[in-house]
Amino acid sequence: MFIQTEQTPNPSTLKFLPGRVVMEKGTMDFASVDTALPSPLAKRLFAIEGVERVFFGSDFVTVTKVASGDWQVLKPSILGGIMEHFTSGDPVVADTGDVGAAAADDDEIVAQIKELLDTRVRPAVAQDGGDIVFHDFRDGVVYLHMQGACSGCPSSTATLKMGIENLLKHYVPEVVEVQAAQ
Secondary structure (H helix, E strand, O other), X not given: OOOEEEEOOOOOEEEEEOOOOOOOOOOEEEOOHXXXXXXXXXXXXXXXXXXXXXXXXXXXXXXXXXXXXXXXXXXXXXXXXXXXXXXXXXXXXXXXXXXXOOOOOOOHHHHHHHHHXXXXXXXXXXXXXXXXEEEEEEOOEEEEEEEEOOOOOOOHHHHHHHHHHHHHHHHOOOOOEEEEOO
């Protein structure tokens, strides 16, 4: 098994491409070892000292290191952990459910926002090892949650304001602003 790695715009995060499907549907973000319980792969990666966050995309895993971590030390252990996981036959996640799917009761504006995020935004940020998930829309403000390499990335505010906000305002006149969900 050959696993490629790619830099992301976030210097604390690396993108690992195992050459196979990681998530059949949606994405998953593990902000701590406590949230990793449903995922044998995430638990394995959090067992590596210096791993702070783990994110799964369709065909990649992004790992964020602690500030004091050194990629030259961490990278071989992470590559080994990913390789061991995929050769073990364990599932990536025990139960994914319907991650990020549009709800049947979404109103027309929310459905349009989610459609734009799914077709125009998420594929672009996935290339950088992250994801942006719809959180809420109220009073003209779209609240988005940034995950993976996007979480804590120095350019995430610019991505939200200049990229996503402009796109959503153009296609959905009801949108007046985009903010990161707290």
